[in-house]
Amino acid sequence: MALQKKKTPMKEQAPEERIKNFNEVPFGYSDDEAVVEAERCLQCKHQPCVEGCPVHVPIPQFIQAVIDGDVEEAGQILKSKNNLPAVCGRVCPQEEQCENVCVMGIKNEPVAIGRLERYVADYNMERGSDKSSAAELEKMKVPELEGRKAAVIGAGPAGLTAAADLAKYGLDVTIFEALHETGGVLRYGIPEFRLPKKIVDQEVEAIKELGVDIQLNVVVGKSITVDELFAKGYESVFIGVGAGLPRFLNIPGENLNGVYSANEFLTRVNLMKAFKYPEYKTPVVVGDKVAVVGAGNVAMDAARTAKRLGAEDVYIVYRRAEEQMPARSEEIHHAQEEGIEFKLLNNPVAIHGEDGRVARMECQQMKLGEKDDSGRRRPIPIEGSNWMLDLDTVIIAIGQNPNPLLTSNTKDLKTKSWGGIEVNDDQQTSREGVYAGGDVVTGAATVIKAMGAGKTAAENIKNYLLEKSKK
Amino acid sequence: MYEILEKEVLAPTITKLKVKAPMIAEKTKPGNFIILRVDEKGERIPLTVADYDRETGVISIIFQEVGYSTKLLGKMDKGDQIQDIVGPLGHHIDLEGYEKVVLLGGGSGTALLYPKVRGFYEQGAEVISITGARTKNLIILEEELEKYSDRLFIATDDGSYGHHGYVTDILKDLMEKEDDIDLVVAIGPVPMMKAVADMTKEYGIKTIVSLNTIMVDGTGMCGACRVTVGGERKFTCVDGPAFDAHQVDFEELMNRLNFYQNEEDLVHDTAVEEDK
Ligand SMILES: Cc1cc2nc3c(=O)[nH]c(=O)nc-3n(C[C@H](O)[C@H](O)[C@H](O)COP(=O)(O)OP(=O)(O)OC[C@H]3O[C@@H](n4cnc5c(N)ncnc54)[C@H](O)[C@@H]3O)c2cc1C
Ligand code: SF4
Ligand code: FES
Numbered sequence: 001m002a003l004q005k006k007k008t009p010m011k012e013q014a015p016e017e018r019i020k021n022f023n024e025v026p027f028g029y030s031d032d033e034a035v036v037e038a039e040r041c042l043q044c045k046h047q048p049c050v051e052g053c054p055v056h057v058p059i060p061q062f063i064q065a066v067i068d069g070d071v072e073e074a075g076q077i078l079k080s081k082n083n084l085p086a087v088c089g090r091v092c093p094q095e096e097q098c099e100n101v102c103v104m105g106i107k108n109e110p111v112a113i114g115r116l117e118r119y120v121a122d123y124n125m126e127r128g129s130d131k132s133s134a135a136e137l138e139k140m141k142v143p144e145l146e147g148r149k150a151a152v153i154g155a156g157p158a159g160l161t162a163a164a165d166l167a168k169y170g171l172d173v174t175i176f177e178a179l180h181e182t183g184g185v186l187r188y189g190i191p192e193f194r195l196p197k198k199i200v201d202q203e204v205e206a207i208k209e210l211g212v213d214i215q216l217n218v219v220v221g222k223s224i225t226v227d228e229l230f231a232k233g234y235e236s237v238f239i240g241v242g243a244g245l246p247r248f249l250n251i252p253g254e255n256l257n258g259v260y261s262a263n264e265f266l267t268r269v270n271l272m273k274a275f276k277y278p279e280y281k282t283p284v285v286v287g288d289k290v291a292v293v294g295a296g297n298v299a300m301d302a303a304r305t306a307k308r309l310g311a312e313d314v315y316i317v318y319r320r321a322e323e324q325m326p327a328r329s330e331e332i333h334h335a336q337e338e339g340i341e342f343k344l345l346n347n348p349v350a351i352h353g354e355d356g357r358v359a360r361m362e363c364q365q366m367k368l369g370e371k372d373d374s375g376r377r378r379p380i381p382i383e384g385s386n387w388m389l390d391l392d393t394v395i396i397a398i399g400q401n402p403n404p405l406l407t408s409n410t411k412d413l414k415t416k417s418w419g420g421i422e423v424n425d426d427q428q429t430s431r432e433g434v435y436a437g438g439d440v441v442t443g444a445a446t447v448i449k450a451m452g453a454g455k456t457a458a459e460n461i462k463n464y465l466l467e468k469s470k471k
Numbered sequence: 472m473y474e475i476l477e478k479e480v481l482a483p484t485i486t487k488l489k490v491k492a493p494m495i496a497e498k499t500k501p502g503n504f505i506i507l508r509v510d511e512k513g514e515r516i517p518l519t520v521a522d523y524d525r526e527t528g529v530i531s532i533i534f535q536e537v538g539y540s541t542k543l544l545g546k547m548d549k550g551d552q553i554q555d556i557v558g559p560l561g562h563h564i565d566l567e568g569y570e571k572v573v574l575l576g577g578g579s580g581t582a583l584l585y586p587k588v589r590g591f592y593e594q595g596a597e598v599i600s601i602t603g604a605r606t607k608n609l610i611i612l613e614e615e616l617e618k619y620s621d622r623l624f625i626a627t628d629d630g631s632y633g634h635h636g637y638v639t640d641i642l643k644d645l646m647e648k649e650d651d652i653d654l655v656v657a658i659g660p661v662p663m664m665k666a667v668a669d670m671t672k673e674y675g676i677k678t679i680v681s682l683n684t685i686m687v688d689g690t691g692m693c694g695a696c697r698v699t700v701g702g703e704r705k706f707t708c709v710d711g712p713a714f715d716a717h718q719v720d721f722e723e724l725m726n727r728l729n730f731y732q733n734e735e736d737l738v739h740d741t742a743v744e745e746d747k
Contacts, residue, residue: 178690180508180515180555217557219690223494244692248704255697255704255723257730264693272514272687281539282514282687283731356726403691405709 005108008037010115015337019307022192022275025334029119038066041111044103049113052101055452057081059098059113066116075124078117079132083161083207084451086125086199089118091190092448093328125202131209132168140168145465147172151234153220153406156184157447158240158438160207161454162461166238167210169462174234176218181271184242185439186447188271189263189298191305194331197270221409226434235468236433236461239421240454243439244403248396249293253351258285258358262294262302262397269305284309287392291315291361293348294397295325298444300332302395303340314340315389319347319366319379345379349386351394360388402440418443427457428464435461472552473507476529481611482604484536485579486545487521493528495520495558501566501590502681502713505532505558506689509543513554516540517686517708519583520559533582533611560689561712564679566594569654573645575601575638575667577659578609583681584658585612585619592619599652600624601641603659607632639666646674653677657716661725668716678716682707682724685731699723 010033012018012026029037041063049059058077065074078085094100094114102110124130148171152163155177167173181187183200208214218224226237246261248254260268265284268274272282290306292299295318306314316335318325322344325332336342346363353359365385368377402419414422414430420443421436423429429436437453439445477489495505504519522531536545547553564587572591576584581602592598600616603626610625610632617623624641625633634641638659646652655678657667664680671678684696684707696707701718705711 178557179688180557217555218494219557219560222560222690223498223558244690246692246694248694250704255699255727257727261694264687264695267687267693273512280512280514285731356729405691 003108004036004040007109007112007115008033008040010112015339018193019338022308024196025193028122029115034066034116034119035069037112037116038063040104041067042103048101048103049098049111052098053081054097054446054448055081055455057098057117062120063111063113063116066120071120071123072127072129074120075130076133076136078120079130080136082448082451083164083455084157084203084447085117086121086130087157087186087195087203088448088451089114089116089121090195090199092117093446095329097448125199130202131206137168140165142169142462142466144469145462146170148465149174149234150236150238150461150465151176151229152238152240153226154178154184154240154242154438154440155182155204155214156240156242156438156450157186158242158440158450158454159184159238160204161451162238162240162435162437162458163212163454164207164210165455165458166461167207167212169458171465173212175212175214176220176224177214177216178219178241179271180216182214182216184240188267189301191266191270191301192275193304193308194301219405221406226406226410226413226431230433235465236435238454238457238461239406239429239434239436239440240438240450241403241406241440242450243400243444245401245419246396247399247401249348249398251348251350253353253358254396256351256353256358257356258287258353258392259351259394259396262292262298262395263400265302265395266298266305269309275305275309285393286311288312289315289391290393290395291317291343291348291389291391292395292397293317294399295320295327295332295344296397296399297327297331298399299395299397300327300335300340302397304335304338306393306395307338307340311393315343316340317343317346317348317361317363317389319345320376321345321368321379324376343389347379347381348394352388358391358394360390361394362386362388400439400444402443426460427453428460433464433468472554473556475547475549475551475553478547478549481533481582482609484545485533485582485609485611486536487531487533487582488544488547489529489531490553490556491528492530492556492558495556496523496525496528496530499523499530499559500563501586502562502564503559504561504689504712505530505556506560506686507532507544507553507557508555509540509547510554513543514540515555515687515689516544517560517683517689519586519681521582521585522589533579533585535579535582557689560708562710564590564656564713566590566596569594569596571597571599571649571652572654572656573599573601573642573652574656575603575642575659575663577603577638577657577663578605579611580659580663581611581616583683584656585615587656587658588616589619592621597621599645601626601638603627603633603638605629637666638663639670642667643670646671646676654679655716656680661721661728664716664719665721668719668721672717679713680716680719681713682711682719684712684724684727698727
């Protein structure tokens with residue numbers, strides 16, 4: 001059989017159609033397409049892809065199971081390392097991880113590992129065979145831990161993963177979540193068209209079935225403190241509260257009406273379902289002309305969301321160059337297809353208003369200079385190049401820092417200057433019995449890294465509790 | 472779900488609800504607020520905790536029906552369930568270190584003022600309360616304020632009760648006559664708070680206002696509640712809701728509060744349609 005050089009394409013909604021709805025863009029592989037793609041895998045002995053995966057999913061093994069027609073087995077292999085495969089198959093930056101080191105990728109396109117992961121996860125989810133097998137659960141149980149209490153703060157990917165593993169060890173796990181819904185960024189940040197919320201629901205349902213109790217509307221640090229959790233009999237605490245504090249540009253006009261942080265804009269639309277306004281009662285105002293400042297995943301999500309809400313002209317305004325945009329290439333490509341205009345090498349210097357509302361943004365053109373500490377060429381302003389972009393809405397998507405609400409209300413918890421919690425290799429913090437992981441430790445990163453940290457923490461919490469009961 | 476245990480209509484469009492929320496009741500202090508969602512499709516609205524009972528685990532909220540969501544909440548009754556309540560949020564007010572405090576409440580702002588009146592009184596400060604409204608039947612919590620104030624003044628715009636005029640008239644009078652006031656607290660419509668701030672600045676009296684900005688999460692995650700205080704950006708939900716009145720940019724605050732006015736009207740019109 002001739003070698004297929006390119007990835008098997010995945011069918012998706014046409015751009016002109018999808019900008020009118022919030023439905024998921026790609027449709028996923030059919031059974032046949034999945035097998036065709038799986039057969040491209042060379043089954044390399046040294047398995048570089050496994051090394052490239054932050055949680056070391058046995059990639060060639062699950063791909064082999066797809067070829068063998070045992071998709072359920074493929075699902076169990078995935079689940080053994082990745083608690084949220086249907087999510088990761090959709091949002092992981094595989095092009096920087098497993099697919100980046102795939103041997104097929106040296107001369108051709110790499111194996112579409114992400115698409116296959118998604119296919120396997122969806123296949124099993126649809127058939128209800130996505131749960132860990134009874135045998136697997138039995139294997140993980142630690143009798144000494146049975147019934148002892150462990151607390152998890154935050155129901156994002158880090159917290160959900162930690163909670164699932166802790167429950168599998170036999171612990172009595174409670175998750176405390178500040179919002180009225182679970183999922184963290186998966187719920188309030190990443191839009192429906194990229195990650196349907198019913199998938200998040202099903203993943204959360206599976207975690208509940210493991211016996212995890214989820215208490216919503218509890219802001220730890222306010223409603224209850226870490227010390228009070230220990231006083232209530234929790235023997236360990238995992239902190240996975242993410243990086244939720246939005247950064248602003250600190251330029252004039254940022255408090256005008258019509259300027260949103262990406263967090264606010266996406267939360268209104270995703271969590272509060274403003275795209276179904278007025279049926280859902282939370283409004284969002286986009287107008288005709290929208291600029292999103294920044295070029296990461298968050299910026300692409302905000303821009304594509306604005307388009308779907310009916311904005312005519314949507315711009316990405318970014319002070320660096322194309323090759324420096326941090327968003328996943330797939331998302332940049334999707335955004336371009338949907339008619340988002342990229343105003344690169346432009347730095348916003350002021351937002352001007354009329355009657356208290358955004359009217360235009362003043363941008364200064366930039367050029368690339370010498371490399372900076374991060375190895376990227378530094379953008380330098382071009383004198384006298386300021387110009388005006390007429391706008392109704394500005395969305396600031398230049399990153400988030402950890403929210404100090406919990407850390408500032410927790411005694412003896414060491415943090416870094418930018419607010420991140422300090423941990424050792426075991427994800428343990430400066431306090432005994434308190435572990436942390438995900439964006440609150442690394443700063444805004446990825447779903448899979450947050451999950452990996454949750455997993456590592458769960459394992460070390462297990463060891464800690466076993467050690468503790470020996471004393 | 473949080474059950475409504477009692478409902479009391481304090482004035483036309485001003486309602487008090489007692490709700491079972493033990494975790495919140497246990498931790499609330501004067502100045503804290505909660506965010507609630509009436510039902511599955513509701514928006515998240517911030518409301519001050521007007522009263523709390525740690526023993527019974529009950530909190531009271533008092534609200535004026537101004538928009539769609541507060542109207543919906545106003546329609547709820549004893550026995551009904553509120554979808555979500557989260558709190559206590561925000562900083563509580565530091566009650567210590569003051570000997571003579573004047574507290575002003577305008578309209579439904581009086582509901583927000585009441586827990587502070589009680590707080591300062593129980594702390595041992597001399598408490599002077601001033602409450603005002605458009606007309607007599609909009610004056611709320613008179614009995615409660617009476618109980619926890621050394622002196623209580625009432626003003627109505629139309630003169631139907633108490634002083635004929637504004638709460639600020641009474642404040643001015645007090646400041647003229649008594650020079651030992653060490654704190655003024657004002658809660659109410661933005662123009663009223665701004666007027667108080669301008670007046671007390673002249674007399675050099677420390678003044679605190681509590682801001683009712685638009686909010687979404689209430690935990691510092693979205694920035695919808697941002698205000699400028701002393702030239703710096705603050706998030707009302709986590710840095711406030713109380714701020715030094717002499718530092719607040721009231722113009723900006725007023726502008727931001729009006730942002731969703733058109734949408735509010737739309738939701739309201741739809742609701743009227745649905746009711747038909
Ligand atoms: C718009 C957007 C798009 C993204 N796209 C991608 C992508 O395509 N691929 C990818 O890999 N990554 C993406 N990311 C990043 C990824 O979502 C995060 O790295 C990941 O979600 C971090 O997980 P976490 O569990 O650490 O935190 P979060 O997902 O932030 O979850 C933290 C949870 O803790 C809760 N919480 C916070 N404070 C408290 C408290 N005091 N008490 C109780 N609960 C609290 C929060 O409400 C939240 O539910 C994106 C992020 C955003 C914002
Ligand atoms: S590196 Fe690529 S080709 Fe090799 S085993 Fe992994 S997925 Fe298959
Ligand atoms: S309400 Fe979202 S940050 Fe204050």
